[in-house]
Amino acid sequence: MAVPSGAMPSSGGHKHKATKYIVGYASSLVLTAIAFLLALVKHTLPVGPLVVVLTVLAALQIVVQLYFFMHVTEGDGPPFHSVFLILGLLFTFAIALMSVWIMSFPAFMAQVG
């Protein structure tokens, strides 16, 4: 019996098929495996392109999570989640890029490079 004024939000039915989850799981495993292989096996790529490829793989991983497991394309009610996705992307980029900016100061770069 569904009482809309209950203590918990209605679960919205169980309409998701298992195949979607299996495809999502497999593709995230494949993406992870590629990243690990590139990083562990020596001299697959020069460092610069390697960083770019790994970043792209990480971004794809986010897309897989959001689409296959978190169902961003579905849902009812006001689209709060798109606001938070944009906010999340903003924070992610700010944190990642600004960390690189902060950490690449001359004294440190002289030490590692």
Added chain:
Amino acid sequence: MPSWFHAFADKYLMWQEGPMIWGSDVLILLVSIGIIFTLTYFHKWKWLWREWITTVDHKRIGIMYLICALLMMFRGGADAELLRTQLAVPNNHFLTADHYDQIFTTHGTIMILFMAMPFIFALFNIVVPLQIGARDVAFPYLNAISFWLFFFGAMLFNLSFVFGGSPDASWVSYPPLSELGFDPGPGENYYLLAIQISGIGSIATGINFLATIFKMRAPGMKLMRMPLFSWSVVAASIVIIFAFPALAIALALLMLDRVVGTHFFTILHGGNPMMFVNLFWLWGHPEVYIVVLPAFGVYSEVVATFARKRVFGYSSMVASLMLISVISYFVWAHHFFTMGAGADVNTFFAIASMMVGIPTGVKVFNWLFTMFQGRIRMTLPMLWTIAFVPCFVIGGATGVMLAAAPADYQYHNSYFLIAHFHQVLIGGVVFGMIAGMYYWWPKMFGFKLDERLGRIAFWLFNIGFYVCFMPQYALGFMGMQRRMYTYPATMGWNTLNLVSTIGAYVMGIAFVVIVVQVVYSIKHGERDLTGDPWDGRTLEWSLPSPAPHYNFAVIPTVTDRDMWWVLKEEGRTDELRPKAKDIQPIHMPKNSGRPFLMGLSFFVAGFGFVFVWWPLIVLGLAGVAACMIARALEYDDEYHIPVREVQSHEAALGRLS
């Protein structure tokens, strides 16, 4: 004594370290025996399990958070008194240097993570569903898990004092000092694991309350009709969700360094200790906004109620909360201006840090304008709110001084900094939490806390506060550095340090008075029979105190901001009394013992990681997995309260019309 026991006692129980450890052992033993005896004597074990440990009721979880927060405030406060006693006179050896390191580490960690965090979560839990007209949070089971993860994290952290040794690399625990080479022993592992476990719970709480507020408001309660405390919870939850993962990663990587020998934060093998500092403050700065934003929410509620006016500039209050929650992500590098990241980095973060002062200033002016021409009642919550304003303004002004990057090279890690952050964290967060505790206490327990004792505590605490921390600004200018164990008599710091210590003792006495106040009020406190002891403005005051476990017999329809106040003004309060014909079966979550068992499993695994005892690690993690699998296979976790039961309950409260 057999020799194996001797070896065990020296290695793990630290009995060679002297009376402080022995005293704690005896006290812990006595308290444990006392609790077990009382529960057995009064046959309360079943009651404890059924009513509290397995509960998923947000009000009870909130009360448990509150009790933990007060206990942890006692522990952290006792640490503070020990530190100040050590610093009272020059060349003091009241504590050994090792103990001093351990105590300032546990003081900082406990006050932020195990006092301030559970205190804000206590208020989140108790207030938010009542304020937005909901019957529980969005995920009650997850809420219970959050609490038990926090509880067992805190237990793990406190256990370190009597079993294996406390962490001693300060609450920030920077590598390389916190790496295995410089800091062997289990102490640092305790820090990493305890915070990791309670941090998982904190992330879940953030998600839970964001979902609750966006999905479960009563009909008609648009976002811009929502009380400001709930808005502050939105802001704080956003910050929790995005900031805590950075801490989890930093702690996990440092744990890998210590437990399995990776090199994330060592200079050897290409690691970088500064990356830990960067990750830590990525969380650490937003963290101070996480704890202060709910305090801002409390002040907004208290000021409006006791000035009997609408909050001045509601929409600018909301906008500044949201702005603070976003800007708080762009200031973290101001904690390490002196790292040498360069003028461009420092300039950016200095300007961003000063910018945070703008929305905060907007809020302060709004509170002042709300009080302006209001008919102010000087109740306890209002006293703490009024005391907050000058305290926070001074703390904010010294914060802007610290944010000026070139000047920060002078203040960095001096007692000036110590005075600054205690002023914003005590003046902002602790004052707010105490105001909130007084304000919502009748709603939690059905009686008010004694006014006279509360005033004594208030004045002692405030006078003690200024006596303690104002001298520290001067000490900072005179060159005294933080984390100094002792100092020579010739530095000219003697008088100021002694004054500061006296202030700390006065604050300690104030805390004792608050404890006396609570105990006294249980018996003699003014009973709250109306459910609206403060002449409040928001929905929680339309309910009886304490609220029934389903909160609202009939979910109200909201037509206005300050709904309850408007109804009282227009003489329409009967509209919120449930009518027998409107009551329907109420859909509620079932209690579950699994969150407690899951927390316990995390505790076992965490304890295993601290000493790297693999059998315990495997056992604990298997327990966690078993709890999750059992939950996944559970289908019958909800029930309905029948109409007749709700009707008889409401009739007993004299509310049915």
